[in-house]
Amino acid sequence: MTTPDLTGVLVALAGVIGLLTGSFLNVVVHRVPRGESVVSPPSACPRCGHVVRARDNVPVLSWVLLGGRCRDCRGPISWRYPVVELLTGAVFALVAWRVGISAALPAYLYLAGIAVALALIDLDVRRLPDVIVLPSYPVALLLLGVASAADGQWAALLRALTGAAVLFLVYAVLWFARPGGMGLGDVKLAGVLGLYLGWWGWDALVVGGFAAFFIGGLVSLPLVLAGGAGRKSSIPFGPCMLVAAVGALFVAEPVADWYLDLVGLGAPV
Known part of the structure; x- marks a missing residue:
């Protein structure tokens, strides 16, 4: 059992790691769709070309201290950079709070990281890059396998494979049934999310799987009613899948209990 004090330390540490990861994800989101390396060359101002100094690369703080402008040419730096860093820090902190001190925590922090990156890339370019999705299969299997071995949860690993x-x-x-209805990238991503949801539990797999379509409907319906989207419009589905998968870690159990009670299959009081 994780004590309250240790939980606070864990959440704070995960939040800091998330901020640092978010700084890197800004590079990933910008370069991966362009087929560029995420490690070389170092980050530079797109206006004047000056390499970003180490002291100007502190997540959120550097952007605030510089007033959202390049130190050298005073060109504006997009607000998106600190927002992505804060978002990643918040997601990491929430996942750490939910998972707790567990051998499974690295696996689900990895999920949090790729969720932020893939969601933003899909929103930007309507694509889920194989270079992120496909390596996530062995990485997830390795991390979840280590967690299963550490806790003796081999049934969870089998459930993860089934979920995938x-x-x-x-x-x-x-x-296959509706070409153009979703991208092949969504299909590839589904297997990765199935690993994580299945490992967490059957209720997470069902709720996370269904919630993606529910969220997609909530996003699409107002756009269609407002005339901003039609049947042929390209609305990225990846972010819906990712939000549903991460959200299922938090709400799957109460949602499943609510549904079972609704249909009269809940546990008797």
Whole structure:
């Protein structure tokens, strides 16, 4: 059992790691869709070309101290950079609070990191890059396998593999049945999310899988009603899948209990 004091330390530490990760994710989101290296060359101002100094690369703080401008040419630096850093820090902190001190925490922090990166990339370019999605399969299997070995939860690992297969097949069938309805990248991502949701539990797999379509409907319906989107409009589905998967870690159990009570299958009082 994680004590309140240790939980606070864990959440704070994860938040700091998230801020630092968010700084790196800004580079990933910008360069990966362009096929550029995320490690070389070092970050530089797009206006004057000066390399960003180490002291100007502190997440959020540097942007605030510089007034959102380049130190050298005083050109504006997008507000998106500190927002992504804060968002990643917040997601990391929340995931750490939910998972607690556990061998599974690195696996779910990795999920949090790719969730932020992939969601932003899909929003920007309507694509989920294979260079992030495909390596996530072995990484997730390794991290979840270590967690299963550490805690003796081999049933959870088997459930994760089953979840990956089920979610991948569901998305593959939908992609095949309705070409253009979703991208092939969504199908590939489904298997990764199935690993994480399945490891967490059957309720997470069901709720996380269903919630993606629910969120997608909530996003699409106002746009259609307002005339801003039609049946042929390209509305990225990846962010819906990712929000649903991470959200399921927090709400799957109460949602599943609510539904079982609704249909009269809940545990008797």
